[in-house]
Amino acid sequence: MIDAVWWSYSLALSAFFFSLPFSRYMHIPTEILYIILKNAGIKSTVSRDGYAESEIYSCSSCGLCIDACPMCSASNKERFTSVYFVRALRNRSNFAEEYARECLMCGKCMEACPVGIDSIKLRELKKEESMSYGKYDNDYLSNAKYSNTPLDAPELIYYAGCMTHLTPGIYKSIINILEKASVNYTFLDKDGSICCGRPLIISGGREKAKKLIERNREIIEGTGAKVLLLSCPICYRIFKEEYALSGIKIMHHSEYIAKLADENRIRLKKGDFSVTYHDPCDLGRGCKVYEEPRKLLAKSANLNFYKESGPMSHCCGGSLASDRFSFEERGKVAKNALLSIEAGKADVVATSCPLCLKTLSVWHDKRVADISQIVNEQMI
Structure with missing residues (x-):
């Protein structure tokens, strides 16, 4: 009886380890290696092999990036979210390049990812591998x-x-x-x-x-x-x-x-209106600049806050990273961002990006202004 139990256990364990590389559970051992390499500052240089291999297999397919992705507010774009792109890379699918190009590359998926997989870099590398330079003349x-x-x-x-x-x-x-x-x-x-x-x-x-x-x-x-x-x-x-x-x-x-305001090189009067601040993807998630814009706006107006701001701020939809989005699809992404921003119930939506300003202004019935415009109006 004991021998039968031992052999059953051994066979089950062997089957598990044999099937591990072909299953979603490969992320368990791979994450250990990935975290060590990531903390050492190593970056992917190709989309599929080398260090990227540890990134790809560290994805547990948990799907948190799906909920975070602004593409899900656009029609028929859910299938291009990071979890499916990483799966396409893992399976060496011919559709991996298409998945790479169907993305706004706002980086919100990376904030949601419990492992911190840099799917944006992987998409960029996948695009590079198929890039044709024939039409470019510098x-x-x-x-x-x-x-x-x-x-x-x-x-x-x-x-x-x-x-x-x-x-x-x-x-x-x-x-x-x-x-x-x-x-x-x-x-x-x-x-x-x-x-x-x-x-x-x-x-x-x-x-x-x-x-x-x-x-x-x-x-x-x-x-x-x-x-x-x-x-x-x-x-x-x-x-x-x-x-x-x-x-x-x-x-x-x-x-x-x-900095000019802190040094009293400019003086501001606080306006009798309220503002919510929209974090641009490249400035916020990309460069971690969150405090200075809010600090400046608080001196110029009544600054309101809303839940999905900062690192989890919604993309405006105007990203230059993909030419696969129609005007209407970008509009759905922008409207989704505005639904979140409007929870702040402010008179003005402020941002600090010309692309966000142009995009949100099209879809919002209230004023959208750059932070420089608000400061310019409130200078004494």
Whole structure:
């Protein structure tokens, strides 16, 4: 009897270990290795092999990312959420590339993931592996320059970026604030920008983006400025992560304006209206900037709070990471974000991203404003 029990136990245990690599329970031993490697600062360089293998097999298929994903508010997009993308990678499915491109890459799934799998990086790498560069020509960059490059080193250079140029109310407000504070600045890309490169990177075009980065770095470092001011979180994130600018402090406009207010270089009056703040994905989840915008808004208006803000803030739907979303589908994502924001019951929705401003303004019947616009109006 004892022998039969022992053999039954041994066979069951052997069957379990034999089937483990083919089951969802592979995450149990793999997570140990993944956490050690992750804490050592190792990053994936390909989407399927090497370190990425430990990431892929650490997914328990718990589905928490499905509930967090803003794509679930758009029609027929649930199947592209991170748990299914990781499963496609694990199974070496031919659909993995399609899953990679059907994503806004807002990063909310990573906040929800109990293991912290960087599915955004895996999607980016999968796009890179199938990227064709035939239509891209960056030869013009060797002679490209900014018409407003300063002759003398200013205290600060302001790089508005492509999206801010499409929302001129933001850069006009920032210029007014800088002049009110008597900042010695130069508006570097006043007459047009060389793209920061992040839209290319999140589309899988990292190699071509390197040329944009190199040219921008050369020009910006050549100004001799101590501070680079950015009003677009998309630009801010890539400058922080990829540019490695020597001797130049990189600041988002919410951080720099908050600094001006703290130093009493600008004075603000508190308005008799309420504001809720929408965290842009790249500024919040991407760069962990949460406090400065709220601190600044609290000096300018009555700041209201709502539950799904900060790290779990909803994506606005305007992301440049995917061209597979229709206008109507993006609208559903934006409306879902606004449902959460409207729980704050404020007069104005504030944000600190030109893309969020453009997207939310289309779908909201109340005012949506950039933080710089509110500060500009409340300056004494």
